[in-house]
Amino acid sequence: MELQKTLNTETTLWQAVLNRNPGFEGKLFYGVRSTGVYCRLTCPSRRPNRNQVCFFDSAQKAETAGFRPCKRCQPQSETVPNLTKTKILAVCRYIEEQVDRIPTLSELSSHFGMSPSYLQREFKRVIGLSPFQYADALRSERFKQRLQEGEDIAPALYDTGYGSSSRLYEKASKQLGMTPKTYRCSGKGMQITYTVVPCSLGYLLVATTEKGICAVKLGDEADELERILVSEFNQADIVHDDHTHKEWIQTILDFITGDEPHLDLPLDIRGTAFQKQVWQALQKIPYGETRTYAEIARDIGKPHAVRAVGSACGANPTALIVPCHRVLRTDGNLGGYHWGISRKQKLLAQEAKRRGETRIPKKR
Numbered sequence: 001m002e003l004q005k006t007l008n009t010e011t012t013l014w015q016a017v018l019n020r021n022p023g024f025e026g027k028l029f030y031g032v033r034s035t036g037v038y039c040r041l042t043c044p045s046r047r048p049n050r051n052q053v054c055f056f057d058s059a060q061k062a063e064t065a066g067f068r069p070c071k072r073c074q075p076q077s078e079t080v081p082n083l084t085k086t087k088i089l090a091v092c093r094y095i096e097e098q099v100d101r102i103p104t105l106s107e108l109s110s111h112f113g114m115s116p117s118y119l120q121r122e123f124k125r126v127i128g129l130s131p132f133q134y135a136d137a138l139r140s141e142r143f144k145q146r147l148q149e150g151e152d153i154a155p156a157l158y159d160t161g162y163g164s165s166s167r168l169y170e171k172a173s174k175q176l177g178m179t180p181k182t183y184r185c186s187g188k189g190m191q192i193t194y195t196v197v198p199c200s201l202g203y204l205l206v207a208t209t210e211k212g213i214c215a216v217k218l219g220d221e222a223d224e225l226e227r228i229l230v231s232e233f234n235q236a237d238i239v240h241d242d243h244t245h246k247e248w249i250q251t252i253l254d255f256i257t258g259d260e261p262h263l264d265l266p267l268d269i270r271g272t273a274f275q276k277q278v279w280q281a282l283q284k285i286p287y288g289e290t291r292t293y294a295e296i297a298r299d300i301g302k303p304h305a306v307r308a309v310g311s312a313c314g315a316n317p318t319a320l321i322v323p324c325h326r327v328l329r330t331d332g333n334l335g336g337y338h339w340g341i342s343r344k345q346k347l348l349a350q351e352a353k354r355r356g357e358t359r360i361p362k363k364r
Contacts (some may be wrong), residue, residue, distance in 0.1 A: 012053050016041050020090050029056045029075050031067040038062035042086045043073035046093070087112060088126040091119070095135045100336075102135040190214075190236035193244045194229060196222040199256050201343050205229060206252060207238075208245050212266030216252065216318040218339040232317075255320055258350045261287040263321045271315065274305075278312035279322045288328045288355035290348070293335070314338050320347075 016024055020042045031038040032048045038056065039045065056062040059069065059076045069076040073086070091108055106132055109116040123131050192214060194207035205225040207215035215232070219225045230238060254260035271279065277300050284299075285291050291299075293309045302308070313324040314336065325344045329335040337344035 006110035010055070014050055014053065017053065018047060022085065024085075027057065029057060029059055029062050030054065031062050031065065036067055037070050038067035038075055039070040040073040040075045043070055043075075045070065045072055060294060084122055085126050087114070088123050090125065090175055091131065092134065095131065095139060098135070102132060102139065105131060143159045158328075190233060191266045192229075192233055192236050192238045193241040194226075194238065195240065195242045195244075195249060196225055197249060197253065199253055200211040201256060201339075201346060204249075204252065204256070206245075206249050207233075208248070211319065213245075213248065213318055216271075218319055218343055252320060256347075256350075258354050261351075261354065265321055267318060267321065269317050269322075271312075274302075274308065275315055278309055279316060282313070282316070282322050282324055282327065285323060285326045288351040290328050292328050293331045294330050296327060308337070326351075 013028065013030075015021075016028070018032055022042050024041050028041055029038050030041065031054050032046070033053050033054065034052045038059070054065075056065065056067075060308065063069070063076070091112055094108070094111065095103060103111075105116045105120060108114075109119045112119065114122075120130060123129075123134070127134055129137070159316045192207050192209055192210060194205060194215070196203055196205045198204075201218050202220045203218070203225055205215065205217040205219070205222075206213060207229055215229060217225050217228060219228075220333070226240075248265055251260055251265065254265050269276075269279075278296060280298050281296050291312070293306045297303050297306045297309045300309075309327075313327055316322045316324045316338065319325075319339055325337060325347045327335065334341055334344055334348075
């Protein structure tokens with residue numbers, strides 16, 4: 001039997017493998033030369049390389065060719081496995097592959113051809129969690145692992161898909177078993193004063209040392225920003241002071257409202273040599289303009305370090321002064337922002353308005 005004639009082209013067959021298409025159940029099997037195993041198209045195992053795959057129209061022909069049956073999908077059995085369970089396991093694999101974000105229920109249902117309500121119900125029946133709960137648990141474990149490996153809180157938070165610090169700190173005690181400061185601590189020997197003021201982006205926290213500004217943070221609650229500051233500098237001597245460096249605070253507030261396009265303030269920030277290189281490149285982006293992560297990587301002479309540039313942006317301790325909000329994905333989407341995507345969009349809109357522009361990137 002010629003598969004090319006009866007089951008369309010091999011491109012179609014390969015696409016059926018990629019989609020785990022149940023329509024070919026019992027009619028088509030694929031063998032993987034590198035492992036010597038053959039499977040059903042609906043097998044939940046990781047997809048092989050295309051150049052290692054060959055097709056058979058029966059389990060007997062696959063075994064005659066020297067392939068042994070897969071232990072997961074049992075292609076030699078005449079009993080069709082639970083296709084719903086197989087598909088749900090495929091959804092799990094898809095979620096696991098999205099390492100820096102949580103896919104929406106709508107995205108999952110569209111990708112796997114299932115209604116949102118049916119997917120939600122069956123996923124919870126098979127896995128015991130909703131798709132979001134499953135993805136959130138994975139995100140928490142990735143974050144915890146990166147902190148245990150010695151990574152700073154901010155880049156670990158950014159790269160594991162937390163859109164803002166509030167999402168992490170709201171769940172830290174339950175998901176991590178402890179606050180992030182238990183994993184990472186800093187600020188020993190530092191004398192820090194800070195103030196928190198309301199602004200059009202919520203609340204603005206500015207922390208300073210005798211050398212300059214060491215932290216600028218944005219959030220929805222003043223108490224939350226204070227907790228974050230203390231967790232990041234938990235060995236420092238921190239004092240709330242609304243009077244020190246009031247002119248610096250006002251300059252930042254004027255920047256937020258669009259009345260001050262340039263922030264030239266002294267900084268006292270810590271970071272790796274690479275991070276500082278990225279932050280300096282960000283400060284060179286003109287007001288009202290944007291760059292992509294790839295462009296920043298090229299600007300600093302490391303064109304292949306696009307992901308590392310994203311991590312450095314997420315680790316930026318001084319929002320606005322180091323304008324990481326001006327960095328976008330290559331496709332023009334907003335990408336991530338440590339203090340929330342909506343704030344990033346507002347900042348870009350404000351700068352575009354001042355320059356007389358109307359087009360700004362949209363949320364992804």
